Amino acid sequence: MKPRHLLAAALIAFAATTHAATLRWGAQNDILTLDPHSQNHATTSSILQHTYEGLTRYTKTYAIEPALATSWQQISATELRFTLRKGVKFHDGSPFTADDVVFSYGRIMQPQGTMQVYVGSVKEVKKVDDHTVDFVLSGPNPVLLRNIADFRIMSKAWSVKHKSENVQNYVAKEESYASRNTNGTGPYILKTWEPDKRVVFAANPDWWDKREGNVTEIVYTPIKADATRIAALLSGDVDMVTDLPPQDVTRLRGEAKLKVLDGHEVRTIFIGMDQHSGELKYSSVKGKNPFKDVRVRKALNLAVDREAIRRVTMRGLSIPAAIMVAPGVHGHSKDIDQAHALDAGGAKKLLAEAGYGSGFEFGLDCPNNRYVNDEEICQALVGMWARIGLKAKLNAQPMATFIQKIQKFDHDAYMLGWGVVNFDANYTLQSLVRTKTTGADGSFNLGRISDARIDALVDAIKTELDVKKRDAMLREGLVATRDNYYYVPLHHQLRPWAMKKNVTAVHNAVDRHESRYTRVD
């Protein structure tokens, strides 16, 4: 659509509804594709959710509520029956039925996509009638309803008509129609995507639900450079920015035209340690691995001044952490997440008890372009550990090379951040603490921690459908990880958004701004 037509469309929309408003939203990254089954990429998902919906969706407080399904019931431990919403129409006017769900399942499972994880334990999706489908699982899955919020439904008829039954293949020559066009059921209809320039949405007048806010047009603009993004907000070229450089937050708070919406991100930043090798690669200690000694790991924990990191390095934008999941994640509870205060004396004593009274040297790998102030935090840690006689040799690299190095276990200690896409703590326990096998088990357990009790807990939690029992096990797993000092949790990252005074938005902990909640007055 040409800009002129867009303007006309916007004017018509303005005339039609009394509170019509345009939201000009800026953030760092552009989307990669319009195909909802192709790329597991945070920005792409957060934009496409305006157009494509799943059977379930998250509420403002990250609980699950019905979306394209109105209800569901457990038929057996491995079978779940969904009743689909009647009267829902895709943006091209065709009706939404069970066929579309079955089709979308087949499509998201195609190996050339990277979204299969959201239908992980689903073996088959069976149509019962036009508005009923059965999900057959390979085993009980208590987080299924959370995961499938990101399993987004496409129209079968539309995909067939435009020869987009298949997700774009890396070796194919033809570009799939669905990677440049959309046809969803969601609150907004995607009008244009001009790569690196803007994505424009108009409100869907036939949406099955009511929008809480008054935004009828969204113009999403990717602005890569931090300074330019903030300048665009200050000059009024955009209304809202959802990823702020931390050094600018204080300044934005003082700006009369703007307001800062505080909120946290479900991401925990921590230090991992090699607890498997017989000898550390970059250490002065030969013939043994000091990180295998819980007293050494505890000393590393006690020597960290998390409050100073919060105040100085993060400029107030962090919550000091004791456990490996952030507030907002199911399983997190304040009483088990009381961060250690700095205790250099205690740390020194522990090191002496462990036989390292004169300290030792080890390597510390850090990314320098991934998390907020990642390299600066590592520099601060080097100083803090130096006070108890430990000499960390910092090696900060871009994420692309850093991640390769640590995935080869070529490290003594490393910094990593872990987000929880489905808001369930077992995601963290399974990926980071469970003994590494194949698949998701221990997929990022790069210190190769192996604790039989935690392994048993994780495996039980995976299939436990009794919420109370499951919650108790989650808690035990998190506390066991904490008290064995398997990691050095540093903090949970905060992610404030900034916007004009007349914008009201609901913060989201995985950076998924939902425009249906947003008001521009």
Next chain:
Amino acid sequence: MLAFILRRLAQAVLVMLAVGLIAFSLFRFVGDPVLFMLGQDSTPDDRERITRLLGLDQPFYVQYAKFVGRAVQGEFGLSLRQVQPVSKLFVERLPATLELSFVAATLALVAGLTMGVYTALRRNSWLTQFLLAVSLLGVSLPTFLIGILLILVFAVLLGWLPSFGRGETVAIGWWSTGFLTWSGIKALILPSITLGLFQMTLIQRLVRAEMLEVLRTDYIKFARARGLTDRAVHFGHALKNTMVPVITITGLQLGAIIAFAIITETVFQWPGMGLLFIQAVDFADVPVMAAYLCLIALFFVVINLVVDLLYYAVDPRLRIDRAIATH
């Protein structure tokens, strides 16, 4: 003449092959794109499967040979980040970069020439001193800083011009132009100044120095003695004779403008090839990086060829020398 052009084109192919080879041997150090493609949840099996599917497990010279084989057929493969044909991505972004470079180069050339001639002719006026001081700033400040300063002054403080982007564009076939809308023209101002400032000051200083040199020569004195007007002396004789080095430098700098648009495009979120390239680097998107480097090499080679041909047009001596040599 034709032989000369053909010889230069053959050299161009060699240059581009060399660029491609160097690029590919470097790509091994930028990281593993498969990790980005599959995300943190991927299993090692998945990663291995995709790596093999993309041929990334092969040694770089095999990957390079395949790349060249496809590139010869105009096929650059699919971007790993966007899963779209690389050629399509470049075609979409080419107009933005070329329009920006064109305006920046024109600005640099016109303003640089004017200021160069002025500062050479009025050596002691206060305006000359001022222009020389400004040009010193232009040469010494880094591009991204100039861009950010311009944004701060003209977008944030004064609010006259947009802080980023290309404004509204009009599509003429596959070419999207910003020249036909008011917002498109406004959006061009700050980035083209940022991009062209260094070249402008360079041309200004070069023209000034050459001009001062030429004004001291005997034939200028003779021209004055003939009673020619100042205008005829300055522009008909002096300026014309300063042009050969200016054309060389301008030509080479035009290539540099297109190549270094990367920084300006990143600062202004200008949706051109440079921005595409920077994002490809973050993601280790090998096909896009390889295609970009080859394309830039092509630009340089073509521009050099044009510069060589322009010499013939401007400097009659070259034509005579050559005519003698071939006889």
